[in-house]
Amino acid sequence: MHSTLLLEDAYQRTVRRAHDRLQTPSSMLGEPERNPDGHSDGVRASVLESWGRSLDRLRDPAGARVRVAYEADRLAEVRRRHPFHSIMPLLRSHLIEPAKDAGLLAALGDEQGRLLWVEGERTVRDRAEAMGFLPGTDWSEEVMGTSAPGLALQSKKAVQISRAEHFAPDVHSWSCSAVPVTHPLTGRVIGIIDVTGGDDAVSSIVLPLLASTAKAAGARLSQLYTPQRALCADTEAAGSELAVFGPSPALQAPDGTTVPLTRRHAEILLLLHRFPDGVSGSGLVDLLWPVGGSEVTVRAEINRLRRAIEGLGDLRIEARPYRLRGELSSDLERAREALSQGDVDTALGQYRGLVLPDSDAPGVREISAEFDALIRETLLQEGTWQQLWRYADLPGFRDDVEVLMTVLRLAPPEAVERHAAVVRLEALGC
Template sequence: MHSTPLLHDDYQRIVRRAHDNLASLTVPETSGPGVRPAVLESWNRSLGRLRDPGGVRVRMAYEADQLAEVRRRHPFHSIMGLLQSHLIEPAKEAGLLVALGDEQGRLLWVEGERAVRNRAESMGFVPGTDWSEDVMGTSAPGLALRSRTAVQISQAEHFSAEVHSWSCSAVPVTHPLTGQVLGIIDVTGGDDAVSSIVLPLLNSTAQAAGAGLSKLYTPDSGGLSPVGTGDGAYLEVTGARPQLSSPDGTRITLSGRHAEILLLLACNPDGISNAGLADRLWALGGSEVTVRAEIARLRRTIDHLGDLHLDARPYRLRGDIDSDVERTHRGLAQGDVETALNFYQGQVLPDSDAPGVREIGAELQALIRESLLQNGTWQQLWRYAGLAEAREDSEVLMSVLRLAPPEAPERNAAVVRLEALGY
């Protein structure tokens, strides 16, 4: 990955020398070349609260029995598929860790290769721990939440000496309509964690996450409340985790087969015969008996969601239902690429082999890609390039290079990807 001034030997020597002075509660002068001002300010605050950088101790905010429930209630749980495809999977492939935390800096998930997670445990970087500035001093998660901006912290810039062999980048996730901080996403590892391409990746992920969460939650005086879906049910099938929501905000995680059936019926409002549904679900080996069994199970799943129910002969959805597929199509039909991109979270049911689903997905993917190439801004193209289906799309990456201003850090990230593709 591309180098950064934060890792240059001269700068790190200055930082280490300055950090050594912290043991005597002395913050170095800021005149002349030296430690970055934002880091110095954080060191000052950390000294005031924690005193000794050698005495920082990890604090467990949630024990294992509490953590599962806290995760389930946090908004990130609802968009984990998006976070996996945009950030966690590419970071894991690069040997980096991704941490997802709440708005107070408490880590809820730490994802990455087992060997890297094992090493991170030695500094207490594990789910359930508090990495706010108040507890751990200067770090990317804590400082990003404090400053409400994207932050990179390299090696000895950390307040705690135990963390000096690591570097990290972090950005807060905010609700796009209100600016309320919903959580923090962080990339931690060796030098690559503060490379020039990490912040653009984090920023695009945070933007996509905020857009996704704005559809699911509205801020209120007590925190976040689920968004109802109007008068009908709402089906989400783009991305990794299919869900069905009721008008009151109740959400059901769907099995792959049930998501396939609901999508096919939602896209065919006049209904589909038993044989026709079997043909759309299985290329070979499907049977009408199996279809009837799946329909019976699906009825039990959805019978309490508003007025939604299934008719037979032909199979037809009754009641008001909308979907991210339909909303993406409507946005594209109206020439509103931004709205379409907000609803499109990735390939339609990416694990599905059902012929009818693959046809729906291929059509939508081709439409949104072509619309972005023809009418999208470079920011929209870069967001699309964060999806698994477009990460190695050279035409999309070339368009980012063509449209983005020279100073945009996303250009560097696009160049790195193109170089990896042999361009």
């Protein structure tokens, strides 16, 4: 059924009448009579089937009660370990911010239907929390009956649920759309992304938004988890190491020899490492120069870089498209992997400042901005005051007012760092 039809008064009246019958002992939804369009009594077949499963588990709609699955401490740990945590900047730009701008809530849940993040305007979140739609709660079909998050996981398909189609009566003033997200390597469902709110939550543009976000999330996770790119924690593994944090890039060979890199050579290695399947000459032009540049210049730089890394382990650069061969890891990827495992201390140990801070290459600035947003958000949401202060002492971040205010809020009164944060905030005029 088209999303606009879900909201028509006639359809909603039909759904409400059918829902009222769910609460009567004679309600039988197991084998409904269906008309040619797949509906029974005018209600969508997928909704009726979900209602039937919900009745089997919960007996009646009044049995659908919000259940807290993760308390605050446990929720923070589950968030850190979930794959969504490592791609939050992407999820924020693709889904959370557009939903918030539209007055809707964006929710991210795990593979069991437990909500990990619910974001949107404060007034909308307050209303949603009143019905139990908040981080840490279980919105699986088994617990809450028919809803978009629960049905998307049960069916492994994109789902829209409007108003009275929800099994729980308390949710009848809301509508929602959800799609499952799958792991790029195993194909298993790792969670759901959902948009919840009023009628706009089932508008015709919401499912394409969710679908494109799920696709982008899968592509980004694929980059993080593909064996060719995944980093082994074993520091004895043979291979070269690329250092791109801070203003002095370098390449360390497996035998410990360190070769300083020019900014351009570091940019090329970083970009080729980011795209293991290779990049065309014209693609590198776009990634390396804000304006200008040419494939001739790219070829010349690649040839110089080949000479610079010659003899460093098995690392080499192939052409058509340009791509790296041999073992290469980087401080950036080690830090990213540490964050995905919830190990903030290790990530901060790798992080020495912005990625190639002197670079104006568009591809490099995008990589840097993505990681900077990831580590900053992780620290603000889940970091200790000591970790936040380490971040605030890094070049480029000393004037981050929000970070300093968070240190001020979390650090004990006697902490020297707290007093230092006060001094720095006063100097900033705060």
